[in-house]
Amino acid sequence: MNKTIYTSLMIVVLMLALLSGCGSSDAGSEGNSESADSITVKIGLLKNVTHAPAFVAIKKGYLQERLGANVKIEVQSFSNGSDFSTAMATGQIDIGYVGPSPVINQYVRSKNIKILSGANNGGAMLVARKGSDVLSVKDLAGKLVAIPTKGSTNEISLRLLLQEQGLKVTTDKSGAQIIAMAPADTLTAMKQGQVDAALLPEPWGTQIANEGIGEIVADWNQIPPNKGNYPLTIIVSSEDFLNKHRNLAKSVLLANEDAIQFIHDNPDDTYSLVNDELKELTGKGLDVELIKAALEHLNLTTTIDEDALKTMAQVAVDAGYIKGVSPDGLDLEGLYDLSLLKETQEGK
Structure with missing residues (x-):
């Protein structure tokens, strides 16, 4: 009888240990239940061909693949960078593609936005x-x-x-x-x-x-x-999203790299993908030859030229778009978080 009770107790202990182990696995690498619970990532972009990496990342499924099946993606398009930056500041979007000048203006005002990667230079x-x-x-x-x-x-x-x-x-x-x-x-x-x-x-x-x-x-x-050769399209994130979901932000950067590689390797297949996304965003597509000519004027890259951005920021200060900053008092040190980009480039 004592042996039977002992065996039963051991079975109970083993079951509890197994259940405990499953619970630890579900917690996720970031401790925010990302691997167990569904989460929505709100991605913003502009309706320009200069955002081609974003279009391809969506159409080829790279974003969904990198983010995971438990992540729901919501794409919001904007006509200009000012509206994009306002949407990010108010929590309407988490991460996305935009031009640098509105981002710099937003950073100086609130410090709640981070540049993570490049996507396209020039265009x-x-x-x-x-x-x-x-x-x-x-x-x-x-x-x-x-x-x-x-x-x-x-x-x-x-x-x-x-x-x-x-x-x-x-x-x-x-x-x-x-x-x-x-x-x-x-x-x-x-x-x-x-x-x-x-x-x-x-x-x-x-x-x-x-x-x-x-x-x-x-x-x-x-x-x-x-x-x-200056940053025209970059990837930025709200500071709140980056702090809570660094792995998801990194996944977006990986999808961006996937898309850029695809465009380089498959230019002919890219034209229809870009056109299809433009149709969804604007209700109207473009002539394929026009998209082809436009893409030839882009330098798709993840590199961020901080010196070029500082030059552009200084022009914005001189023009009065960045308020409360003296001509020589511009400090953009906290604008960048390129650590995730470095990890993706090093294959980590």
Whole structure:
């Protein structure tokens, strides 16, 4: 009888130990139950071909594969980086693809956003309306030049381009006048002779040139800083999401690398993928040849050029977009967390 009781007790102890072990396994590597419970990751992006890695990561399933079957992905698209940054600051999105200038502005205001990786360098160009008499950057004096939004990465590049030629941004004919309008509206305004030139992300510049509305004045590889080799599309995360879900953030970076590699290896297959995603985001696709031409103007890379971003940030300070910062008091040290990118590059 005593032996029977002892055997029964040992069975109970073993069962409890097994159950305890299962519970430890379900806790997840981050201690936030990610491996046991479903979680929603809200990803933001802009509706531009310059965000091609994001489109491919979605369409090829790289994001879902890297994040795991228990993760629900919600994609939110934005027309400009300012709206993206506001959405991240208010918790509407967790992580995503955007241009750097709105991110820098947001960081200076709140310190609650982090740059994690690059996605694309360059991919904007300066085009001038036919009949505007703008044949070079110097001819922009006294002209009206459009950019997508105030304080955008494209405006910062335009200001640098003007500085290189000794031109100022003014509100009268003594210098270049800048106006903000959506790229589609810029195309219409050019047709109607209301705008002289524009610095736009692809594929808008190529489209304006292809339709005979305007001509390229400064191609993508002439746009400052670094003659087109500057961060135009980066991956950022809210600090809260990064602190709670570093493994998920890392998974997004891995999916981004998967997508960039696919685009490099399979350019012909990429065009339809980008077009399909654009149709879903905007309700309208693009001519495949236009997407092909636009992608040829992108330098897809995960590298982050901090010096280029500092140069662009300083222009934003001088232009008054970053408030409360002295001309020499800009500190971006806490803006970056490139540790996860380093891990992915080292195969960890």
